[in-house]
Amino acid sequence: MHPCERVGIDYVDSAPHRFTNSVDLAITPEQLFQVFADAEAWPRWATVIRHVEWTSPLPPGVGSTRVVSMLGGLKGAEEFLLWEPGRRMGFRFNEASERSIRAFAERYDVEPKAQGCRLTWTLALEVNGPGKHLMPLSGLVSNLSFRWFLRRLRRYTDERFATVS
Template identity: 70%
Template structure:
């Protein structure tokens, strides 16, 4: 008989959590695509694992159109699953979501915000990931901060490579 996955509630934080969270990671990347093309990528469930290598699967769980309240489930390496709710969906300038539940008790609160501005060569994405944790993770988070930030910067490098390939000749 398969094991039933237990999901644990997370704090229902708002968009402002990305500015006030105990652990924040903000990084930017210049992309050679339009803001509209970037939102095409962000709306594509199959694209996420191609650039954010920690993600193995994304499933939208509410029907179109995307908007505030839209939900999806994201499965990550290591067995972490997050039930996400969008706090903002404002193509082509901004989107934000939070975890409503996670497959681990370690995550107290989690949110991300994607801010997009047009540039002469395409657009600039600033991605802010914010979280709070409990238990032993509270001790490890400060020590792991530089490594985690390097991983997140690498995801943005991967996103640039992915969008360059996806929209080549567009």
């Protein structure tokens, strides 16, 4: 593992590369945080994620840590900078298996709605090396994936929290 810059949560508003997408979910903000805390849920909707392991005691909170394993062998050792159930959460990579990741952070903002909640997900990063020059193109492709992940999250939460009438 290689160290990443230990950015603060404000990094998601100032990073060189930022991706923000939203989705309306037919669940409560509290139910969404059940999904966020569930290590087995992440690969179900964010299919780039293969495995999530909490490396600190649950329930999660500020300072909690986990390791996320992704497609292509990428691993990120994450530390939670925000954990406000029903409102927002965010984390950064403290270390990554790829030396090219200089800094990485995500923030999830949740807004209650009459029929559920709206999730706004912001992913922010900076890369070193040749990948830095490819970010404009790879970023467009990545952002399409992030939108697809949110559609999958909607399907997953619809199924997970379906009620029988």
